[in-house]
Amino acid sequence: MINRRQFIKIALITPVALTLDGAQIQGKNDIPMKEAAYYRKIDEKQKKVWCQLCPRGCILSNGELGFCRARKNIDGKLYALGYAQPCALHVDPIEKKPFFNVLPKTLSFSIASAGCNLRCKYCQNWQISQVSPMETTNKYSPPQDIVNAAIKSGSRSIAYTYTEPTNFFEYMLDVAKAAKSKGILNVQHSNGYINPAPLKELCQYLDAVNIDLKGFTNSFYNSLCSAELDPVLETIKTIKASGVWVEITNLVIPGHNDDLNVISKMCAWVKTSVGADVPVHFSRFYPMYRLTGVPPTPVSTLEKAREAGLAAGLHYVYIGNVPGHPGENTYCPHCKKIVIKRSGYNILENNVKNGKCPHCSEKIGGIWAA
Numbered sequence: 001m002i003n004r005r006q007f008i009k010i011a012l013i014t015p016v017a018l019t020l021d022g023a024q025i026q027g028k029n030d031i032p033m034k035e036a037a038y039y040r041k042i043d044e045k046q047k048k049v050w051c052q053l054c055p056r057g058c059i060l061s062n063g064e065l066g067f068c069r070a071r072k073n074i075d076g077k078l079y080a081l082g083y084a085q086p087c088a089l090h091v092d093p094i095e096k097k098p099f100f101n102v103l104p105k106t107l108s109f110s111i112a113s114a115g116c117n118l119r120c121k122y123c124q125n126w127q128i129s130q131v132s133p134m135e136t137t138n139k140y141s142p143p144q145d146i147v148n149a150a151i152k153s154g155s156r157s158i159a160y161t162y163t164e165p166t167n168f169f170e171y172m173l174d175v176a177k178a179a180k181s182k183g184i185l186n187v188q189h190s191n192g193y194i195n196p197a198p199l200k201e202l203c204q205y206l207d208a209v210n211i212d213l214k215g216f217t218n219s220f221y222n223s224l225c226s227a228e229l230d231p232v233l234e235t236i237k238t239i240k241a242s243g244v245w246v247e248i249t250n251l252v253i254p255g256h257n258d259d260l261n262v263i264s265k266m267c268a269w270v271k272t273s274v275g276a277d278v279p280v281h282f283s284r285f286y287p288m289y290r291l292t293g294v295p296p297t298p299v300s301t302l303e304k305a306r307e308a309g310l311a312a313g314l315h316y317v318y319i320g321n322v323p324g325h326p327g328e329n330t331y332c333p334h335c336k337k338i339v340i341k342r343s344g345y346n347i348l349e350n351n352v353k354n355g356k357c358p359h360c361s362e363k364i365g366g367i368w369a370a
Helices: 143-153 165-181 196-203 218-225 230-241 260-274 299-311
Strands: 039-043 048-051 071-074 077-080 088-093 107-112 157-160 185-190 208-212 245-252 280-284 317-320 338-343 346-350
Touching: 048 071, 048 077, 077 165, 107 143, 107 165, 143 157, 143 165, 157 165, 165 185, 165 196, 196 230, 208 230, 230 245, 230 260, 245 260, 245 299, 260 280, 260 299, 280 299, 299 317
Parallel strands: 107 157, 157 185, 185 208, 208 245, 245 280, 280 317
Antiparallel strands: 039 048, 071 077, 088 107, 338 346
16 A cells, blocks of 8 residues: 655656646746646637546636646636656556556556545545645656656656546546557556546546446445446446456455455356456555455455455455455466465566466466566
């Protein structure tokens, strides 16, 4: 679990203090703001705009921030406040995202800008997800600087993570384009709350996405995340149909989304809708943010969830946030032998050979070479 002190580990450029002055972000270098993509002007006289990036569809009057706090109507134009203004820069093992079937034991240069279009009551990174880019300490970092830093760090991928990458869509897209031209993979950890058109554009440059499927009922999404389930399910299907590798994380919260019948239905949906090779991570909850009165998830609950996933026919079902548990390992879906042995983020053995099981030559789903 990342903590706030770990966020700024690599300084690319001198910090820039953010203030708004007309259509510019004023810092030491008077950085111009980036006009947002995917919005419409709906009332020229009153300068209203309609954001079409995510399912919320915020209609904003002049001077208003979107629900995500990362987009603002300034004089009838919508601007992306977090463009080139990451508040988090860190080199992580890719297993931390988590990606268990993507380039094991490699580094991922991880970035985030402040804001989120959900309001999860248990967010572990709420200090930067539940605020605006105007409220965080940022490093002015143009796309090419991120790519150069990733190369210098020895990272094989750039991860858009920590907050919700959708809220810094324009920045992520430009970094991803620059990264792809240098042979660096683009990976994303997202809540999946994005409209189809921007998602399809983004998928042209993404290599892998881990979606937080936070629950499998609308009541859970409504009460704990201020969102809806269906757009997330559509996102998962769109990513899969685009040919991008997809993994799913489900944080199991006692008393809220730990009903095994619902978990079984979720696993059946995954197999039917996107296939048995899509890894599902059942992750242990720890009290956080506004959900501090709920105890950590019993390991036995996670084990039952994993059993439900395997019973549904899923090939790669993992237990997360329980270092050293056998459920962290990758098993061949045919011969059931361990092909990748883990302890936390550490890879103890990686026996995948050319994307196949060394014991029976069964294909192991994932990305094994860049």
